[in-house]
Amino acid sequence: MTAVHLGMPTLPTAPRGVGHLRGTRSFPDEARDSLRNGQLRANLGHATTTIRGKRAGVVAELPDWEQLRQAGAALKRATMARLDDHLEELERQVTARGGTVHWARDANEANEIVVRLAREAGAREVVKVKSMATQEIGLNEALEAAGIDAFETDLAELIVQLGEDKPSHILVPAIHKNRSEVREIFARTMPDVDPDLTDDPRQLAMAARAHLRERFLRATFAVSGANFAVAETGTLSVVESEGNGRMCLTLPDTLVTVMGIEKLVPTWRDLEVFLQLLPRSSTGERMNPYTSTWAGVTPGDGPQDFHLVLLDNGRTAVLADEVGREALNCIRCSACLNVCPVYERAGGHAYGSVYPGPIGAILSPQLTGVEDNASLPYASSLCGACYDVCPVAIDIPSILVHLRAEHVEAQTHPTAESTAFAALARVMSRPRLWRAAQRAAGLGRFLSRGKPVLPRLPGPAAGWTRSRDLPTPPAETFQQWWAKENGGGRS
Amino acid sequence: MKVAVFATCLVDTLTPQVGIATVRLLQRLGHEVVVPPGQSCCGQMHVNTGYRRDAVSIVANHVRAFAGSDVIVSPSGSCVASIHHQQAQVARRAGDTALAEAAQELAGRTYELSQFLVDVLGVTDVGASYPHRVTYHPTCHSLRLLRVGDRPLQLLRAVRGLDLVELPGAEQCCGFGGTFAVKNAETSTAMLTDKMAAVLSTHAEVCTAGDASCLLHIGGGLTRLTSGTRTVHLAEILASTDGARTATQVTQPAVLA
């Protein structure tokens, strides 16, 4: 609607057939299966409860949290309003410091650029810093197709890769696995692993370290994402906990950073706000252990060839939507996932996208076009817990409701549901018809044959009555009672 | 004060006892109560399911029905939140500025029951008596959209004979979410199951809340399990007095904690 409103042509969304933004089944179908997985429910329930508590504790320490949050939201809003100018400034600054900037319209272009750069550098293998953007575009698959091995170095991402699994959380991709499951994966897939490996977290971390160390030392080519880019100096930044990211960012000869165009902040001062908001919201720490920043190339220090790939992949289309564009303000802290009662039960895979949880439910459908992810905006009870914790105050419930309407309004033919809602609206806006309809609802009493609850119902109502009773409608509505009480008796 | 009651479509049709209790309570507190006859629905279900265009005529009807009312009180945090946060927006998006302004203005005169009692009337002891073991579920929209805070608890604490027990994980959603309960029935049921487990762990006879919709959901689950715990709207508890109580209402917890 906004695109039309602005008189702009429809902007391209993320292309089909590449990357990981679309599932094969709808959310309710996926959730029906995952909800039956008791181990998953236990793992997720435990992990999200723990991290929720940690976050709440460290956020409560800051008396000015709400002001910080509003500052974060305001900075993002102002940045997005002039994103084109800031991006060009970023390009100028990165170039001036010896880096090369590439503009990728979509996943295919971004993958082609990275594959080409790897080939030019003669790399047969690539080490990777945990990155959502490269997961989004399916870079590992593209590299593999070109005969180049990609090694994930983030511990949780490594667990997912070794287990031939999919990430289910944006910060802890293996959150759905517990430590004995992790031990099993390591024991099965790591060539030189100690056969007596236990599920002690320290032992598991040491096994991963030994496994990765060798790869860091021989790697010549690294790919990363970015948490932030500072336009005024062309500086990129990665925030992490393990230090594996820093190994990748400093040891290889060539570094390619793939970054969504929305990750940019105009100035260093802006970083001050986000570096306070992010760690407390994501890992529940006051400060994250490793914050790496780099600008272009420094002779004799770190990678001597640096490339920045600026990825659109549907983001400009999101930016054009006045309501939905707020989703681009996300700093990927994952706080909204950790508090979401739907995510906690259904798990991240049910969302069918690398972006699960509340943020995924508003971001994936916008990047792909809402019809390609039409069930996601409905995958929420609109409880609002996500909005409350979001460090940049993204009103996720309102965007979910907006996207539901975009889906409804995209239909070219009436559906059974739209016909029913239109009829109901006609009735509800005409008091006489409404009272007649209520009397008809009262007829539902006959269905229950004197019992206090209705029998199980057919059609869409079956979804309710399979697990919940519906009370038998009363003999008299509230308004009928009122009219009788007050002598009118009319209805 | 002359108070207009907006019952909500759900209370009007399915749980009239909640509307009746709201009327009785306000009358007992000495106010003149009216029930404007043109009322039906606030439009929330349409908006939240994606039918914001269809919702415009419902909003217009709501605004028309309450045009002459100075103060409107409703026993639903969710519907009042929709009146405050959605009605004007929906009208504005449809290009009906006059309706948007009227809706905005109406929202300023519309209160959720516990907020009206505590903030406008300044009472926490409404003279109620309810000798039961009760646990309170803060519904999501009351909690996060309207920020009613502990007002319902203040009111419950002042009720004679009421034994208030804290609900573990109180702020977790019960899984209702309007059409979510049908479109994502399994996930909704999983959330409900955990909510019911928490309610039952309190050994309360009654689970109360400020929204009839969430109570319909929790109550529908509890009766399906043939549980002895029932759901009762906050308005019904606050409307109860010694005189209004029947012998059968005086019960003990079925299971002792």
Ligand code: SF4
């Ligand atoms: S939407 Fe907000 S809470 Fe969710 S990941 Fe993004 S920044 Fe964090």
